[in-house]
Amino acid sequence: MRGVALAVSVVVRYRKAVTYGVHALLAALETSGVEHELRLGTTPEETAGHITACRADRVLVLWSFYSPDAEAMAAELATVRSLSGGRGLHIAGGVHATAEPQQVIDAGWDLAGIGEGESTIVSLVRALQRDEPLTSVPGLAIKDGDGVALRTRPAPQLPLDAFPSFVHRNGPIEITRGCRYTCRFCQTPFMFGGQFRHRSVASVREHVREMAARGLRDVRFITPTSLSYGSPGPDPDLDKVEELLAGVKEELPANGRVFFGSFPSEVRPEHVTPEAMRLLRRYVANDNLIIGAQSGSDRVLAASGRGHDTSPVRDAVRIAVEHGFRPNVDFIFGMPGEGEEDQAQSLKLASDLAELGARIHTHTFMPLPGTPWRDAEPAFIPLTTRSELDRLAQRGDAYGHWRRQEEHAARLAETAKAYPRRTRRRRTG
Ligand code: SF4
The missing domain is CATH 3.30.750.210 (Transcription Regulator spoIIAA)
Structure with missing residues (x-):
């Protein structure tokens, strides 16, 4: 078959949550000049329909998702495979697949895309056209005969x-x-x-x-x-x-x-200066700024490696408001090692910032794959802290999906235990 260009269809399981990353890949494919047919499936059923309708020799199915969605996407993959009679080469890319390729392979994908996907997707479609071994494609994890995810050379x-x-x-x-x-x-x-x-x-x-x-x-x-x-x-x-x-x-x-x-x-809060705000005022149309504070505890901020303490946060909110912006300030509760006193400091800072005119965007810590805190234990969030977060939200001073993120955090911690870090690095060739 070598030397004959095979026809390749690319089917994307297209989800709103990951459009930015997927668009970057499709843009790379579009400008590469590599021939391919493109179809977008906005539901599992539509995706399976595209796979079965393709007349190409090879069908590559692209999936991308964040860590909290990995379990739900694995269930969708099983549905799509069953509806499309097992046709198609399914690849999962994005940050979760990069961090946990073995988990992605075990969950049923044929390939995991590791790292930035632009050059990988172009090389992969080209290799399928030319019927070349996929081990020649950079930035992949491929299942070997024992089911182990082996990596090809890194993508640039x-x-x-x-x-x-x-x-x-x-x-x-x-x-x-x-x-x-x-x-x-x-x-x-x-x-x-x-x-x-x-x-x-x-x-x-x-x-x-x-x-x-x-x-x-x-x-x-x-x-x-x-x-x-x-x-x-x-x-x-x-x-x-x-x-x-x-x-x-x-x-x-x-x-x-x-x-x-x-x-x-x-x-970042320390970047919010009068000079910077005057500059933005001259050019931008937004009436709000998103500022990352993350914690009201200097101890937790130092442990999290943020690179700033709480002092620039109050200044940032005051300066932003003085220049006509409504600050939306991110906080994360439950960071590893956070105690009740730290949470009390975060709640106090959040309340003070709300008085200054900010809205608080509340998050719960999630032990995300690939991060230094992947295996860290989320801190307990007691009833007193929860009640205060609810009170802030009821006053209209806070918003966010911290309860749902708490559920994601518990699931991620379970997965991290099932996949210890040391099983994750082997390479082909
Ligand atoms: S490391 Fe992440 S959270 Fe910290 S400044 Fe960079 S993008 Fe923001």
Whole structure:
């Protein structure tokens, strides 16, 4: 069969929760020039229907999900396999598959995509067309004869400009990937590396130009920390931020709107200075800023590796409000080692910030795969803390899915016990 190009169909189990990552992969495929047919399945039934309807020689089925959804997605995979008569090569990608390839293989996927998927998906479709061994594709975990997930060579972490940020000229533009901070609860540095990689202003402007040509007027960004744009280190480079925002404005029509430091991104509290806020006020349309505080306990913040204590948080909220932004401030309850006194400090800070004009976004700690705290025990959240969180929510000062995250945390802890870290690193060839 070698030398003959096989027809390949790519079927995506398309879910709203993971569109950004999936769009980046589809954009890489689209611009690679590798021939393929693309179909999107928004339900298991539609996905199975696409798989059975494909006339291609090979059908590659893409799945992506976050750790809390892994169990539900495994059940969907079984449904799709049964409805489609077992046809298709199923690959799971994203942060969960990267952190737990053995678990993903055991759950029924044929392959796990490890790390950033752009170059992997292009190489994989090409290898299927050419009938080449999948061991030649970087960034995969493949099941061997004993069911063990063996890794191929790592996929490269390329500059962001190497691939477009989205397909269909729509969606938020990824301006920074990777993170130089080391928050022990966060999957970002593990997945994308411990350095910032910024998309160039020229590339961002090109994206905005394409959006404007389609009549779109709102621009949003994906970044781990908005005010770090253009900077290699901890201090913001506001000249670079201004170059970005001014460039984006120039590409937009007069009624164009730029959203920066709000969903789907955020800012670190120590970056919220009067100078930074004056700059944003000149360019952005958002009336809110998302600020990561995470805890009101200096002890817990130090243990979590956040890189700041509580002192900049109050200042950030005060400064943001003074400049006309409503801060939405993230808190995580139940971080490892957190005691009742720490939680009392978090509740006090949350209440003080609400008085200053902030809304509190409450989360529960989840021991996420790939993070330094994957195996850490979530701290107990007693009734007194729960009641206070409910009271904040009833006053309209807090919102969030902390109860649901608590359930996810319990399930993740169970899975972590079943898959000790040491079973997870073997390589093919
Ligand atoms: S929580 Fe934010 S600042 Fe901390 S490592 Fe993750 S992305 Fe970076």
